Amino acid sequence: MTLLSEKPAAVRPAPTVDPVLSLRDVRIGNPHTGAEIVHGVSLELTPGKVVGVVGESGSGKTLTCRAALGILPANLAVTSGSIEIAGADISTLGSREWTALRGSTISAVFQDPASYLNPSIQVGPQVAEVLRVKKGLKRREARHRAIELLQAVHLRQPELVYSQYPHELSGGMLQRILIAAACAADPQVLIADEATTALDVTVQAEILDLLADLRDSTGLALVVVSHDLAVVAQLCEEVLVMRDGAVVEHGPTSQVLYRPEHDYTRLLIDEHEQYGLHRFVKGKNVPEEQAS
Amino acid sequence: MTAPVLQVSDLDVHYGLRRRRRQALQGVSLDVSAGETVGLIGETGSGKSTLARAVLGLVPSSGGRIVIDGEDVSGYRERQWRRLRRRGVVQYVFQDPLRSLDPDLTIEDSLVEPLLIQGVSRREAVARARTFLDRVHLSADLLPKVPGEISGGQRQRVAVARALVTEPRLIVLDEPVSALDSANRVQVLEILKELRGSGVALVFISHDLGSVAGIADRIAVLYQGELVEVGAAAAVINEPDHPYTRLLVSSAPTLRAASATRAEREELRALLSV
Secondary structure (H helix, E strand, O other): HHOOOOOOOOOOOOOOOOOOOEEEEEEEOOOOOOEEEEEEEEEEEEEOEEEEOOOOOOOOOOHHHHHHHHOOOOOEEEEEOOOOOOOOEHHOOOHHHHHHEOOOOOOEOOHHHHHHHOOOOHHHHHHHHHHHHHHOOOOHHHHHHHHHHHHHHOOOOOHHHHHHOOOHOOOOOHHHHHHHHHHOOOOEEEEEOOOOOOOOOHHHHHHHHHHHHHHHHHHHHEEEEEEOHHHHHHHOOOEEEOOOOOOEEEHHHHHHHOOOHHEEEEEEEEHHHHHHHHHHHHOOOOOOOOOO | OOOEEEEEEEEEEEOOOHHEEEEEEEEEEEOOOOOOOOEOOOOOOOOHHHHHHHHHHOOOOOEEEEEEEEEEEEOOOOOHHHHHHHHHEEEEEEEOOHOOOOOOOOOOHHHHHHHHHHOOOOHHHHHHHHHHHHOOOHHHHOOOOOOOOOOHHHHHHHHHOOOOOOOOOEEEOOOOOOOHHHHHHHHHHHHHHHHHHHHHHEEEOOHHHHHHHHHHHHEEEEOOEEEEEEEEEEHHHHHOHHHHHHHHHHHOOOOOOOOOOHHHHHHHHHHOOO
């Protein structure tokens, strides 16, 4: 996993480290009608930190991510509050600056990996393209590095995969390729918006393990968005629970899980306790898995 | 001891012809008794839905036997299947209620249709529809609406009510809660739990071990077209036997503890990839 970056393996950063992404009371709405959809989200991401955002469809979690990536739908805008990426206030960014920032500082993977790849181009060159555009690598170097990246996301036979088309690969493999492409230009922040939702549980666990690896080896900061509290609990140190556009709970994962304050959080936890594996494994008292 | 409502023995299903022929199910045997909920779990492509479709007569089997409520349906032709379905002995609920309910029919029409086909009078049918709507905790106000006017969770409950009106012996539910958010998922699972008392046999298919664990008496694990493990829910989850089941259990995200270490998962993955 040392392949992904030349950066030294990040030791858990001290709290004084500058945030790579910070949102301060971000509100999103339609500036023309005044309708507000997201009512104030704040979060701060330092290198190597993993923050989870939990909520149902329509809770505003994806819009918040899209605001941070500068890709809000045309009729919506950040109406108040501020977003800073690596110290730069995004409201001041023009399209050229955004292009420079995306991929190399902030990057993202989404739910349906197949729809982000061109079906008629082999997957390898699509990863290599990022390297050629963002890092200025020559064709051959880019190919070489892309294969290294495919290996780094634990794809077996990376040379073979390089020359395959999206339809020849499974959803889990495609998601790995997108993660490889998203990390190709060594970003500091990766937003994973429901990145494992469409995958089988066993594949989901593989992708979550992979994200934890990337965090540990490169100091990548992660925003993990999911409707499943357990997915977020597994990976994140800090959790935001969103409902109807508002953050109803925000705190360290253990606090949110053990001492939930909002009814909605409690409902999410109850569901897992009644209908999850807890019914059976609760008494087993297995030691908590450490991501390190 | 009464005979099981569903007996599947040594079932084979193939898709495709000649060189493209692929085996989707191989030697699957599974019994489901009255009042029992069997959870069927497996990854994408493992054959879960194929098994459901074979039991409903939607795909032909190429070997083995299927007996539903004492009736051997293995060699049934389309016409015989249609007669069986009309009697309402077997019902089904699919993942996407928008596609299993006719978008142009009101909820009332969707609910009474299976009864009218059986020759029940309209008035009687409407009364039964109301009863079953109540059983899934929905108000009768929804009757004149069409599926597009109600929420996804309500639609799925209507689909469950529609499956119940003919008082079937067996209901096959294929990923019934996968598209629902947590509040609605809990509601549908509660309803399914309540059904157990009425003696109907349920086959509950899901890729999510969590929701299966919540309601199944027994869990059957399909892996690459074969049934690799069947047992009491607690046993399958606490002492999984097959490597795939072990990986599945150790991959399932839980809130407070992962049930296996990272190293264990990697070992199991390696074991399965051989």
